[in-house]
Amino acid sequence: MSPRQLTYMDAIRLALGDSLAADPRVFIYGQDxxxxxxGAFKATKGLAERFPGRVLNSPIAEDAMAAVAIGAALEGARPIIEFQFADFSSVAFNQIVNHAATYFWRTGRSVPAVFRLPGGGTPGGGPFHSQMPEAWLTHHPGLVVVAPSTVADAYFMLRDAVACPDPVVYIEHKGLYNHLKAEFDPPTTEHLGLGAAAVRRSGRDCTLISYSAMVHTCLEAADKLARDHHLDVEVIDLRCLRPLDTRTILESIARTSRVVMVTESWPFGGIAAEVLAVIATEAFQYLDAPPRRMCAEDTPIPYHPELYHAHHPDADRIVQTVLETVDF
Amino acid sequence: MIDRVDHFRWMVLARVLDERLAALYRQDHIRGGSVFSGKGQEAYSAAAALSLRRWTAEKPGDYFAPLIRDSAGRLAFGEPIIDAVRTYCGKRTGPMRCRDGNVHRGNLSQGQLPMISHLGASIGVVDGLLMARRHLGTLGDSVGIASVGDGAMQAGAAHEGINVAAVERLPLILLVADNQVSYSTFSDRSYACRSLIDRAVGYGLGAHTCDGTDFDACRITVETAVAAARAGRGPQMVLATLLRLAGHGEHDDNSYIGPELRARFGDCLPLAEARLTGEGIATAAFWETAKQQVAEAVTQALAESGPDVASEDWTARSQRNLTEFRA
Known part of the structure; x- marks a missing residue:
């Protein structure tokens, strides 16, 4: 039988169903x-019927949703919380960062809960339905924060997140939900560990580092650089933002000596700042050009699609920044 | 039924421990922060804990999420006296291993949750513990108590947690101690409803009230509420009205509590003692025993070691390396 064509959203739904089927401790709690x-994006479509009593609607109460996950995880269940939009996880910020994230350090008991955050921009989403919350959440010790970019990762990283004994924030990108498709056959597809970064494209002239949907924009830029400028650009997908797989990053810098980090999040105090700090500290001797970052404009996320596109990095601007880095 | 003399003895022990901890604060034996006394709230807090089933090595019991003023409830639910002293005095032998202190302590293997400072945050966690038991088929007739005050009741987290308990019809007992003041802010700047118990109707909780200075009333009321939750009648709210008889912490002289307020409220301990003595029950020995138990715990704890900074494990996750982690 040939592998199925699955979307990123199909993979999430499949991982949820397979997690429920594999482990009776798993339940899902969230809005609608x-x-x-x-669900607002149909991630749990059909699951409530297949698994009666294990897919539960919550009130509009993100703080309590996260608190329920903490209690349930401590009692031995494996809760998966769906936030309707990653933006609304700010309401649960206290429970996630002060309660879930501190438990292991304070008590020696970890909190195996998964928080699914539909993040990232889609044109027209506006300031409160487009955010990527990884900068706030990775700042706090005690959490695992992942951001899959591929169909296979959407599946495996969710399965791995459910198995992980620590609290995992799983940031899924709304722009990839129905847009990204791939042939996927979980029993035979090999996959990296939860915390490993992936080299999505090998190259020698410059490294592009990203995660989530921006990996695809970087791959598009790398293709343009190869076609139009004969440059061989490596693309690294971080996959896991906390902890960071610094080894894969540093090995790449040792090969290319140049790096541009791309995110659709804001620049100040973000993942790009952290990754570039690691590179500046650990790989200074390999660098032939200043490490660069490309992030969103430093404003709230605009509503109008034309402003939205201008707000986010795109392939052409990534190409330009790589050229400047290579020509330094 | 809780034995009322036993109830009183836990109240005495908590009062003696709190006063000794306050003395240790003045003697500079407390490492970090302050000492937070449950003075004036012992009757209610101990009654709540004694309504619960303790954990044993063989069988998990009920859950208790104490808050700042629950020194009596903590002890009565099984916290060793020495664990309180170790935590306050910064001993690595304490349950929080010097990583957290004072009232932010607990022991999950005894069903006591370690509070965080953010008020109202524990209610939803108790919801989750009970929902998981229901999901895993282990709920039986177990219950959980989340203890809050008039301060925590105003936090958004409290609203969300209480509402979820009601929607899920969980066997949660919301224990509210209205002690008239949150830190230094009086109730008229905290809420505008006639009484916090009115909120029980709004949420769909069973409603119970008692005079928090009357130990018999506390015991009977909390037992009734816990029994209702055990019997599957959904979450119950108990409101006790009383007065905080110490500062927010020992650093706070409590001078903002005026004479009018002090005159309105008695102290649950002498009131209980007078009632028992009037019935011919001798109470002096309870104080002596408590003082001896606390003195022994303090002597032992003070001789123990503080943190071993050089060997501290600075790891905030249970999984150190995730690059090979797979389901």
Missing amino acids: IAGAFG
Whole structure:
């Protein structure tokens, strides 16, 4: 049988169903996820019928949703919390960073809960339905924060997150949900460990580092650089933002000596700042040009699609920045 | 039914421990922060804990999420006296291993949750513990108590946690001690409803009230509420009205509590003692025993070691390396 064509969203739904089927301790709690509706993005469509009593609607109460996950995880269940939009996880910020993230350090008991955060921009989403919250959440010790970019990672990283004994923030990108498709056959597909970065494209002239949907923009830029400028650019997908797989990053810098980090998040105090700090500290001797970052404009996320596109890095601007780095 | 003399003895022990901890604060034996006394709230807090089933090595019991003023409840639910002293005095032998201190302590293997400072945050966690038991088929007739005060009741987290308990019809007992003041702010700047118990109707909780200075009333009321939750009648709210008889912490002289307020409220301990003595029950020995137990715990704890800074494990996750981690 040939592998199935799955979307990124299909992979998430499959991982949720397989997690429920594999482990009776798993349940899913979130807004509008049960019944025939199946969630704002249909991630749980059909699961409430397949797994009665294990896919539960919550009130509009993100703080309590996260608190329920903490209690349930401590009692031995494996809760998966769906936030309707990553933006709304700010309401649960206290429970995630002060309660879930501190438990292991304070008590020696970890909190195996998964928080699914539909993040990232889609044109027209506006300031409160487009955010990427990784900078706030990775800042706090005690959490695992992942951001899959591929169909296979959407599946495996969610399965791995459910198995992980520590609290995992799983940031899924809304722009990839129905847009990204791949042939995927979970039993035969090999996959990296939860905390490993992936080299998505090998190259020798410059390294592009990104995660989540921006990996695809970087790959598009790398293709343009090869076609139009005969440059061989490496693309690294961080996959896991906390902890960082610094080894894969540093090995790449040793090969290319040049780096541009790309995110659709804000620049100040973000993942790009952290990664560039690691590179400046650990790989200074390999660098032939200043490490650069490309992030979103430093404003709230605009509503109008034209402003939105201008707000985010795109392939052409990534190409330009790589050229400047290579020509330094 | 809780034995009322036993109830009183836990109240005495908590009062003696709190006063000794306050003395240790003045003697500079406390490492970091302050000492937070449950003075004036012993009757209510101990009654709550004694309504619960303790954990044993063989069988998990109920859950208790104490808050700042629950020194009596903590002890009555099984916290060793020495664990309180170790935590306050910064001993690595304490349950929080010097990583957290004073009232932010607990022991999950005894069903006591370690509070965080953010008020109202524990209610939803108790919801989750009970939802998990229901999900895993282990709920039986177990219950959980989340203890809060008039201060925590105003936090958004409290609203969300209480509402979820009601929606899920969980066997949660919301223990509210209205002690008239949150740090230094009086109730008229905290809430505008006639009484916090009115909120029980709004949320769909069973409603119970008692005079928090009357140990018999506390015991009977909390037992009734816990029994209702055990019997599957959904979450219950108990409101006790009383007065905080110490500062927010020992650093706070409590001078903002005026004479009018002090005159309105008695102290649950002498009130209980007078009632028992009037019935011919001798109480002096309870104080002597408590003082001896606390003195022994303090002597032992002070002789123990503080943190070993050089060997501290600075790892905040249970999984140190995730690059090879797979389901």
